[in-house]
Structure formats: structure tokens, C-alpha cells
Amino acid sequence: MSTILEARVLVPDVKLFRVHAPKIARKHRAGQFVIVRVSPDGERIPLTIAAADPEAGSITLVVQAVGKTTTLLNALETGDEILDLAGPLGTPSEVARFGMVVVVGGGVGTAVTYPSAVALSQAGNTVIAVIGARSRTHLLFETELAAVCDEVHPCTDDGSFGRHGFVTDALADLVATRKVDRVLAAGPIAMMAAVAETTRPYDVPTVASLNPIMVDGTGMCGGCRVSVGGVNRFACLDGPDFDAHLVDFHLLEQRNRAYAGWEAARRDELGPCAAVPVVVDGAAS
Amino acid sequence: MSDLSRRERMKRAPVAMPERAPDVRRTDFEEVNDGYTPEMAVAEAERCLFCARPTCVTGCPVGVDILEFVRLVGAGEFLEAADVIAADNSMPAVCGRVCPQETQCEGACVLAKKGKPIHIGHLERFVADHARNLGSTVPTPAARTGKRVAVVGSGPAGIACAGDLVGAGHEVTVFEALHELGGVLAYGIPEFRLPKAIVAAEIDRLRKRGVEFETNAVIGMVDTVDDLLTVEGFDAVFLGVGAGLPRFLDIPGENLIGVYSASEFLTRVNLMRAYSGESDTPLIDVQGKSVVVFGAGNTAMDAARTAVRLGGAPVRIAYRRSPDEIPARNEEVAHAEAEGVVLTTLVAPTELTGDEDGRLTGVRLQRMRLGESDTDGRRRPEPKPGEFIDVEVDVAIIAIGNMPNPLLLRATPDLDRTERETVVADVDTGLTSKPGVFAGGDIVTGGATVIMAMGAGRRAARAIDEFLRTETARRS
Ligand SMILES: Cc1cc2nc3c(=O)[nH]c(=O)nc-3n(C[C@H](O)[C@H](O)[C@H](O)COP(=O)(O)OP(=O)(O)OC[C@H]3O[C@@H](n4cnc5c(N)ncnc54)[C@H](O)[C@@H]3O)c2cc1C
Numbered sequence A: 001m002s003t004i005l006e007a008r009v010l011v012p013d014v015k016l017f018r019v020h021a022p023k024i025a026r027k028h029r030a031g032q033f034v035i036v037r038v039s040p041d042g043e044r045i046p047l048t049i050a051a052a053d054p055e056a057g058s059i060t061l062v063v064q065a066v067g068k069t070t071t072l073l074n075a076l077e078t079g080d081e082i083l084d085l086a087g088p089l090g091t092p093s094e095v096a097r098f099g100m101v102v103v104v105g106g107g108v109g110t111a112v113t114y115p116s117a118v119a120l121s122q123a124g125n126t127v128i129a130v131i132g133a134r135s136r137t138h139l140l141f142e143t144e145l146a147a148v149c150d151e152v153h154p155c156t157d158d159g160s161f162g163r164h165g166f167v168t169d170a171l172a173d174l175v176a177t178r179k180v181d182r183v184l185a186a187g188p189i190a191m192m193a194a195v196a197e198t199t200r201p202y203d204v205p206t207v208a209s210l211n212p213i214m215v216d217g218t219g220m221c222g223g224c225r226v227s228v229g230g231v232n233r234f235a236c237l238d239g240p241d242f243d244a245h246l247v248d249f250h251l252l253e254q255r256n257r258a259y260a261g262w263e264a265a266r267r268d269e270l271g272p273c274a275a276v277p278v279v280v281d282g283a284a285s
Numbered sequence B: 001m002s003d004l005s006r007r008e009r010m011k012r013a014p015v016a017m018p019e020r021a022p023d024v025r026r027t028d029f030e031e032v033n034d035g036y037t038p039e040m041a042v043a044e045a046e047r048c049l050f051c052a053r054p055t056c057v058t059g060c061p062v063g064v065d066i067l068e069f070v071r072l073v074g075a076g077e078f079l080e081a082a083d084v085i086a087a088d089n090s091m092p093a094v095c096g097r098v099c100p101q102e103t104q105c106e107g108a109c110v111l112a113k114k115g116k117p118i119h120i121g122h123l124e125r126f127v128a129d130h131a132r133n134l135g136s137t138v139p140t141p142a143a144r145t146g147k148r149v150a151v152v153g154s155g156p157a158g159i160a161c162a163g164d165l166v167g168a169g170h171e172v173t174v175f176e177a178l179h180e181l182g183g184v185l186a187y188g189i190p191e192f193r194l195p196k197a198i199v200a201a202e203i204d205r206l207r208k209r210g211v212e213f214e215t216n217a218v219i220g221m222v223d224t225v226d227d228l229l230t231v232e233g234f235d236a237v238f239l240g241v242g243a244g245l246p247r248f249l250d251i252p253g254e255n256l257i258g259v260y261s262a263s264e265f266l267t268r269v270n271l272m273r274a275y276s277g278e279s280d281t282p283l284i285d286v287q288g289k290s291v292v293v294f295g296a297g298n299t300a301m302d303a304a305r306t307a308v309r310l311g312g313a314p315v316r317i318a319y320r321r322s323p324d325e326i327p328a329r330n331e332e333v334a335h336a337e338a339e340g341v342v343l344t345t346l347v348a349p350t351e352l353t354g355d356e357d358g359r360l361t362g363v364r365l366q367r368m369r370l371g372e373s374d375t376d377g378r379r380r381p382e383p384k385p386g387e388f389i390d391v392e393v394d395v396a397i398i399a400i401g402n403m404p405n406p407l408l409l410r411a412t413p414d415l416d417r418t419e420r421e422t423v424v425a426d427v428d429t430g431l432t433s434k435p436g437v438f439a440g441g442d443i444v445t446g447g448a449t450v451i452m453a454m455g456a457g458r459r460a461a462r463a464i465d466e467f468l469r470t471e472t473a474r475r476s
């Protein structure tokens, strides 16, 4: 059991939790995730550690309600307990002095990129954040990123804030006009695939933080396997970060729909007020 | 014990294990075998010839005094029999159910030559269940040594090691990566073969004896082995982390939806209870679907029989060797076939095919024949050129074995390993190349058996106890 020290709604359907997890907070490195279970019949789901505070002994999770488990989780409040919390899991993101790094975040993926932006900035990189959402009210982590990045380029689908358009539009301008040394993307699959295509012609090393369906998160089931350069890799062990130019995004997209019908039925059981899967925020699809 | 003559005893027919009818049991997850009644147990024990040199004992990987426990069963002294078993086997209720008796004690029984070995496994199970139902006593704790041992992994190796260490007076904490305890006994072997209540009772007993359990503790990620020894102040560490990384076939189509590793399939069903209706963990709908399982070990049988219970039809096992080479326990193969599992041998999958949504629709099987003997003495399967069978399937389950999980090993680079990535550990003590660190079970042997893991855990416990005591002696 892990106590929720703080819970607050960031934007519609997205909630931030600060959870008591002193050991995980001490060990966490950017790019890692935890496995969470919220009820005795509950599913094990992966969530990125968006921030960790070793002094306070807490980690931060940013959760978008898309289905039953995330909806149940987002119903929890300060003082409530999370039944199971295991981590930190996954291979940490590669952090070095690359030069100029662009982090691209779509929707809740923005929170996923945040710890990497912090680490990359501390490592002496020039860090530019390109973040996307449907509209101004859905834009996440803009102030947090602004505090650690050299530039933040917000994009909204409806033009209500920042650039009117997709994150890939902003990214395309950046790679065309500046010497970008590395790109890190996290968000909807379609967005990550589009980011890979945007940087491919320029040969900019590009990493995507993949989000396949997981069970154990420890290498035990192989359900999280993704194809990278034609080779199967377990995202929970060797990822979730992989070379975006080598990832088979089409396969990932298909596999993530494996239980779509079942998941929709479970969502319906939660009643009409439950979360509806949101159309891919800030995606280029 | 009754005064039957040797001839009379030899004439008696073995007492069959009562089991639920195949067409009933294949619709639920309850245990298949009902277990002996006391009368059945006595009758079966009475068949024993009490050999002067009991080969059954030699056949037991942990040397249980089978002769004595069977004699006690024959005399109706079931609790005394339980004590005899307990001296060498800390999990008889489990082992009685899942040990490959035909290659161990029963295979070595002199009556095996006549095809009528004493059903030692059934007797062991009876005795253990009998003692458990009477509410077995918790041993009085030994004097505290003040030493602390971390046991990593709660499978049979870890459980056995923890039990003996707490018995020796050490403080023991078991760290388990998953949210449930028991290792393969919890997430792998299904309820219909090994009721979870038995594993839970064993763990409960350890708790009562003072063993601490920490779930959701992924050692290597949260604490490393070094952290356990330094920061957390443990005096020794036992690694019983199993061999949990599933192997895949490396053939086209392996990533189609509907293709599972046996570990994933069984984890979804056993650990996450995907069959229950209340569970939030999904599983591809198996009802009325064509299922194929690759491999023929216990894992393959478990996966196939689980698929039968989920309504799969037909459920087929595709094995690349001949029926003679099937590695699963005889009983599992017989049960699987009785429940309607179709065994197709001398075939190997070469390709899985799917539809435009990426869902599995078929498998191409290459016909095989047996060639020369391999280094392990088994004849090697080789393809029959040009001979293929195409089968329509909706769900494919890969049960071709596991490898050690690299997660903890990567975080412990100073632990010597073999080229198979198993941990190098002394057979008698479990001592690894890392001081204060012992290992046993599947992480050392590669995928083996419950009894081997349990035995290794107990040998390591003895060595750890000695290590801690000499350590203290040296320091004072
Ligand atoms: C490494 C990693 C990090 C992630 N980090 C975050 C994060 O920080 N914040 C966040 O909101 N989301 C994150 N996700 C996604 C999150 O795990 C899923 O949204 C969640 O599992 C959905 O569960 P559900 O029951 O609410 O929805 P469901 O209705 O069950 O599923 C909705 C969709 O989520 C995906 N999904 C379902 N079950 C799983 C599962 N067990 N594992 C992974 N994906 C699944 C599938 O694509 C599915 O179609 C991450 C995923 C991965 C793999």
C-alpha cells in the first residue's frame, strides 16, 4: 500500500498524484516507470514516474483516464492508498551531453518527457520542449517544462494557445532551421511515428518512449514485446525508450488494440460519466 | 500394518487416484484429483514390499525416508508419517501433486518393472493434506541469532530456504517482485492442479513462524543485492529468482494478436484471474476458438488444459518430437488427453499468419522425423522436406521454455554466470562468486522442478546458517 500525499486535477481527465514511495524515489532515474494496481481484481498498469523527490520520499504520477483502471485511479484523492506499486522499472533514458535536444510530448506524454528534460538540462544540454494538446485547457506541464528548458513551443490542435497545429509541424521547423542533435518523443503512437518520419530525413537520432500493453513489467511474460529493427525486444526490460527510426509503430498500434472491445465494455460498466477515450492529442494523424 | 505375505501384497492392484470426470472438470478450475480416503491410503501403502535397500529413497531428489512414511501410512499413523516426510520435504502437499514421480521415487520402485509402482506421490499428498486439515502445529521458534537474511523470490526455492532459516533462529525477509507470493506455484501451475490455498497455507505458516514478506519488491531495481547487504543491513542473501524469461520461436508472425508466451497466458489466467469475470485483466476470447500450444512440457499441458477450461475447441498440442520424448509428467499428459486436448507430434511451427488487423488466423506446421541422437541422448527432430500442414488457429501459446531473467543479473555484475546466463553456485551450498550471496532453484539449474528448487533452497539454508555462525565466531 502506498499513500497518496497529494492528488489534483491538472486538466480535464488528467490527474497528478504525489505518492509516498521513498525507495522508488531514491532509485528513480528519468525514463523509468512503475506498475500500479488499484483493486484486488485490478489490472497491473505501467505509469511513468514523472518526477521523484528523494527528500520528501515521494514520486509523481500523471494519469490520463482512458479506461477502467485509470478511471478508478483518478477517482482516488489525497490520503487514499494505492494497493500495489512496484518499481522503478525499465531501462533509464540515455542522458549525456548531446548538444541541442528537442523533447516532444503529446497529451499525457508531456509529463513522460518531463524527467528526461530535467536530466538532459542538468547534463548541460540545450533543451527545447515541443508540447501538444487539443486546446489550451488540455495543455500539460507547460510551466514545469519552462522552468527547466531553454525554450518551450506549445502547439494546440484548435489554435487556442501557442502554435495552431501539430507538434510535428513545430518539430519540422526546428530540425530544418537549427542543429538539433537529438529528439526524444513520448505520446500517442501516431505522434511518435510522425516524429520519427519528421527527423528521419535529417538523420537526427530520435528516441521514442513506447507504451505497449504490459502485465508484470519485469520481463516475465513477453506481452510488451516490440519490434525494433526487426528484432523483438521487451519494452519493460530493454525499454521503454527505443530508436524511433527502427520501431515498427504499425505493429505497436495493432497490438495495443488487442483488447479494444473488451476494454470498451469495461469502461461502459463504469457508467456514463466515465472517461471516454480521448482522440489522440496533438498527434499528426 | 497388516500381516500380508509378500505374494499377497504383490498381487494387489494399485489404488487409483479418484478424480473428477473429464467432462465435468473441463468446465471449471477446481482440482482434478480428489485425493485418497484414509482407507485408500492404507490399502495402497500395504502394497509396499519394504525392500531392504529401498530404491525409492535413492530416487527421491531430497532423500525422503519413503520406506518409513509408507510403513506409517499402512499402520494408520498419518501424522507420524507427516513428520517423517517433513524432515526432508518442507512442501509435501505441493510435491505430492506436482513431482515427476515416474522419473523419481516411483520410477525407482521395484514394482515399477511390473508397471505397478507404489503411488508414493498420492500417499505423500494424502499425508500432507491430512496433517494440514488437522491444523498442523507451528514449531517452537529457535533461539534468535540476531542475524538477518534476505531471500529474493518467493518460489519453492525461496520458501524452503526461508523456512529453514527462520527455524534456525535467523530473521528472514522474503522479497517478491510480484504482488502475490509463491512464484511459479502461484502464477504458473493452475488451480486445477495445485490449489492456491495450499500455497497460501504454506506461506501463512512461514508468516506465523516470523518470516517477513515484502511484495512488489523488484530486487535489482529498487534495492540491489549490494543495497541489501550494506544499506539494509542483511548478513546474507539467497537468490531464488527462478528462470522467468519466456523463450519465443523466432518465426514470422510471432507478434500477431492471439500469440502468447505460456507465461503470459498462464499469468493472465492464474495470477490475474482473467477467467473470473470480475478481473480487470483481459484475455483474448478463447471460447469456441481453435488453440494450438507449442511444446510438450508441464507448462504446455497446463496451458492447453487451461485453454480447454476457457472453452477452447479444438485445443491442440504441437510437439516437434515423438510421444516418447514428451517431457511432461505422465499424469498431465493422460489428463490432458482425457479432457480433449489433441496431441500432434513430430510437427514444428514455421510461420504464423494473420489478418489485416494483425490477428492470428493460422499456423503452418512442418512435419518432422527423428534423426540422430543429440548430446542429451534424445533423438533430434529434423524437418521432412516439403511436408507441411496448415491449421486454422485463433490463439497460439508458446511453451518452449524459459531463460533466466536478466533484470537482477544486470544489476549484479559481480555474480558469475554460465553461458546460459544461469548463476554459478556450488551444488552443496548454493554459494555464488559473490561473498554472502547464495543461490538455488531455476536461476541456477535453468527450468527444472519444484522438488529440485526446494532441495536447493534447503541446502543453501544450511550453508547460510553455517556461514552466519562461523562469521559470528570469527568476529568475536
Ligand atoms: C512504459 C509506459 C508508461 C506509461 N506511462 C503513462 C503515464 O505516465 N500516464 C498515463 O496516463 N498513461 C501511461 N501509460 C499508459 C497507461 O498504462 C494506459 O493508459 C493504461 O494501462 C490504460 O489502462 P485502463 O484500464 O485505464 O484502460 P483500458 O481501457 O484497459 O485500455 C486503454 C488502452 O490503454 C492501453 N493499455 C491497456 N492495458 C494496458 C496495460 N496493462 N499496459 C499498458 N497499456 C495498456 C491499450 O492501448 C488500451 O487500448 C504508460 C504505458 C507504458 C507502457
Ligand SMILES: Cc1cc2nc3c(=O)[nH]c(=O)nc-3n(C[C@H](O)[C@H](O)[C@H](O)COP(=O)(O)OP(=O)(O)OC[C@H]3O[C@@H](n4cnc5c(N)ncnc54)[C@H](O)[C@@H]3O)c2cc1C
Pocket: B098, B099, B100, B152, B153, B154, B155, B156, B157, B158, B175, B176, B177, B178, B182, B183, B184, B185, B188, B189, B217, B218, B219, B220, B240, B241, B242, B243, B244, B266, B298, B299, B300, B302, B329, B405, B407, B408, B440, B441, B442, B443, B447, B448, B449, B450, B451, B453
Ligand atoms: C506452468 C509451469 C508448470 C510447471 N509444472 C511443474 C510440475 O508439475 N512439477 C514440477 O516439479 N515442476 C513444474 N514446473 C517447474 C517448477 O515450477 C520450477 O522449477 C520451480 O517453481 C522453480 O522454483 P524457483 O523457486 O527456483 O523459482 P520460481 O518458482 O520461478 O520463483 C521465483 C520467484 O522470484 C521472483 N523474482 C524474480 N526476479 C525477482 C527479483 N528481481 N526480485 C524479487 N523477486 C523476483 C519471481 O517473481 C518468482 O515469484 C512448472 C513450471 C511452470 C512454469
Ligand code: FES
Pocket: A213, A214, A215, A216, A217, A218, A219, A220, A221, A222, A223, A224, A225, A234, A235, A236, A237
Ligand atoms: S510486461 Fe511482461 S515481459 Fe514486459
